[in-house]
Amino acid sequence: MAQIKQEFLNSISEILPSHLSLEEFAHFNSQPLRPAIRVNTLKTDPASFIAAMTPKGWHFDPIPWCHEGFWLTREDESVQLGNTLEHLAGLFYIQEASSMMPPVALAALVDRVDTLLDMAAAPGSKTTQMAAWMENHGLLMANEYSSSRLKGLHANLTRMGVSNAILTHFDARVFGATLPEAFDAILLDAPCSGEGTLRKDPDALNNWSLASVESIAAMQRELIESGFQALKTGGVLIYSTCTLNRRENQEVCRHLKASHGDAVEYVDLSRLFDGADKAVTEEGFLHIWPQLYDSEGFFVAALRKVGPVAGEHRTPRLGRFPFVPAPGKQVQALTDHLKSRFGITLPRTTLMARDKELWLFPEGSDRFIPAIRMQRLGIRLAEEAKHGFRISHEALMLLGAEACKAVELDDDQAVTYLMGRDLPMDNGAKAKGEVLVRWRGTPLGQAKWVGNKLKNSLPRDLVRDNVAKI
Numbered sequence: 001m002a003q004i005k006q007e008f009l010n011s012i013s014e015i016l017p018s019h020l021s022l023e024e025f026a027h028f029n030s031q032p033l034r035p036a037i038r039v040n041t042l043k044t045d046p047a048s049f050i051a052a053m054t055p056k057g058w059h060f061d062p063i064p065w066c067h068e069g070f071w072l073t074r075e076d077e078s079v080q081l082g083n084t085l086e087h088l089a090g091l092f093y094i095q096e097a098s099s100m101m102p103p104v105a106l107a108a109l110v111d112r113v114d115t116l117l118d119m120a121a122a123p124g125s126k127t128t129q130m131a132a133w134m135e136n137h138g139l140l141m142a143n144e145y146s147s148s149r150l151k152g153l154h155a156n157l158t159r160m161g162v163s164n165a166i167l168t169h170f171d172a173r174v175f176g177a178t179l180p181e182a183f184d185a186i187l188l189d190a191p192c193s194g195e196g197t198l199r200k201d202p203d204a205l206n207n208w209s210l211a212s213v214e215s216i217a218a219m220q221r222e223l224i225e226s227g228f229q230a231l232k233t234g235g236v237l238i239y240s241t242c243t244l245n246r247r248e249n250q251e252v253c254r255h256l257k258a259s260h261g262d263a264v265e266y267v268d269l270s271r272l273f274d275g276a277d278k279a280v281t282e283e284g285f286l287h288i289w290p291q292l293y294d295s296e297g298f299f300v301a302a303l304r305k306v307g308p309v310a311g312e313h314r315t316p317r318l319g320r321f322p323f324v325p326a327p328g329k330q331v332q333a334l335t336d337h338l339k340s341r342f343g344i345t346l347p348r349t350t351l352m353a354r355d356k357e358l359w360l361f362p363e364g365s366d367r368f369i370p371a372i373r374m375q376r377l378g379i380r381l382a383e384e385a386k387h388g389f390r391i392s393h394e395a396l397m398l399l400g401a402e403a404c405k406a407v408e409l410d411d412d413q414a415v416t417y418l419m420g421r422d423l424p425m426d427n428g429a430k431a432k433g434e435v436l437v438r439w440r441g442t443p444l445g446q447a448k449w450v451g452n453k454l455k456n457s458l459p460r461d462l463v464r465d466n467v468a469k470i
């Protein structure tokens with residue numbers, strides 16, 4: 001454990017509620033975090049997952065605020081959680097317990113959302129949690145400013161089976177002026193100084209200073225202004241950080257209220273779950289000190305927009321939109337191909353075409369198409385080839401669970417497949433060409449059945465050096 005900076009401890013002692021002690025704060029920060037996972041309800045359900053994993057020595061301790069969240073203890077910890085077949089197949093997400101709280105707050109406060117914006121989404125723990133809650137319906141715009149992190153976000157959405165997301169790649173300060181009053185709900189899980197993450201990363205505060213806190217808070221004020229402008233009147237914005245100081249938390253929300261007065265309503269989160277009142281602030285926000293729930297430090301505020309707000313409007317400069325609705329003949333050909341080769345029924349939705357590619361756009365995305373440039377507009381399903389179609393990995397990951405033609409792999413075969421190797425098939429069957437491969441009903445990707453083997457067609461960037469069965 002690295003030494004905690006005295007200047008940081010001094011700043012904490014000034015704001016720690018009187019019933020909590022600084023010694024306890026330092027003590028909890030020196031303890032490792034309890035590993036936590038969230039079961040992916042797009043692919044399984046908590047009861048089935050627990051029933052499958054308990055005999056393998058996994059013990060689940062429910063996280064009080066998230067029905068799908070569990071603290072996990074394992075009898076054998078020799079295998080890294082991220083290398084397990086269950087993780088790679090997208091049955092669960094490794095996610096710190098307190099980080100599950102912002103989407104839970106959102107789900108508790110809005111009945112239904114058609115349009116949801118996640119302003120700072122990578123690597124996607126909360127995006128995938130919200131997509132699961134939306135059951136892949138409606139439109140989830142997942143934005144990330146960092147190019148390198150966008151790739152990981154996309155990989156996580158595919159692994160977890162998210163089909164209602166479009167990805168954008170902006171500084172999120174553009175949303176308010178570009179898409180005012182556009183979203184039913186917004187999550188701003190803001191970039192922050194990370195004071196709550198010391199248990200995960202003892203070096204988290206190496207670059208911490210009061211001056212850096214100030215400059216991050218200035219950016220957060222601009223981000224929340226932008227988000228609030230992009231929110232529809234009546235909608236809810238959840239503002240969260242994994243930091244503890246008031247400048248980046250309460251004061252960012254207060255700044256918004258000072259700017260827009262009665263249009264901003266603080267929503268009381270004290271009854272979000274049993275025991276939430278321990279963390280509640282005078283405004284009704286949740287300020288999660290690590291010792292309260294033995295977790296990371298976190299902050300969650302819920303802000304309802306009860307009236308419109310003034311703000312600049314900007315018409316973005318857009319290039320030519322490269323997609324057109326796919327011609328009926330092409331759609332029919334793809335529908336037939338998916339049905340005959342994989343037993344997949346294509347959902348009844350508009351497909352878009354770009355040159356030889358066919359894309360599936362999430363419902364409701366058309367309303368944003370003239371307004372904003374997208375990084376990835378949905379799912380690239382297939383590319384027309386000389387004799388039929390080349391079906392994408394993404395398409396099979398998203399549609400393959402329902403397919404009635406697939407090669408089911410056992411645990412050892414699934415490990416081999418995810419390590420990018422070919423699989424011997426000694427049953428003397430005739431060559432079958434492109435096939436969908438699944439493990440326990442969960443799609444893993446595709447392969448080409450040639451002679452006595454399955455030739456591996458997993459995209460190279462998904463091939464893993466380490467995969468383990470438990």
Ligand SMILES: C[S@@+](CC[C@H](N)C(=O)[O-])C[C@H]1O[C@@H](n2cnc3c(N)ncnc32)[C@H](O)[C@@H]1O
Pocket residue numbers: 099119120121122123124125126127143144145146149170171172173189190191192
């Ligand atoms: C706290 S992390 C988000 C974590 C994510 N919501 C999750 O739950 O997995 C903040 C993210 O904001 C991104 N970011 C930083 N500045 C940004 C900006 N101006 N606009 C949008 N995203 C930004 C960072 O690259 C980082 O990925």
